[in-house]
Amino acid sequence: MAKREIERQIASCSQDIKRVIVVHGYQNGDAIRTMVQSRNGIRSKRIKRKIMTINRGITIFELY
Numbered sequence: 001m002a003k004r005e006i007e008r009q010i011a012s013c014s015q016d017i018k019r020v021i022v023v024h025g026y027q028n029g030d031a032i033r034t035m036v037q038s039r040n041g042i043r044s045k046r047i048k049r050k051i052m053t054i055n056r057g058i059t060i061f062e063l064y
Contacts, residue, residue: 026056
């Protein structure tokens with residue numbers, strides 16, 4: 001469910017949006033963080049690269 005919603009949000013972003021910040025947390029379970037940060041977790045033709053920040057609870061997607 002979360003995967004589908006994140007992918008839907010990325011797909012619906014206007015072309016002016018160049019970054020999407022996903023706040024997934026990291027303390028009470030790792031399922032969403034693991035899914036977001038895995039190689040095949042979030043799929044979209046708009047994603048240029050994935051940035052894992054120093055804050056383990058946030059992942060940034062740079063978009064085309």
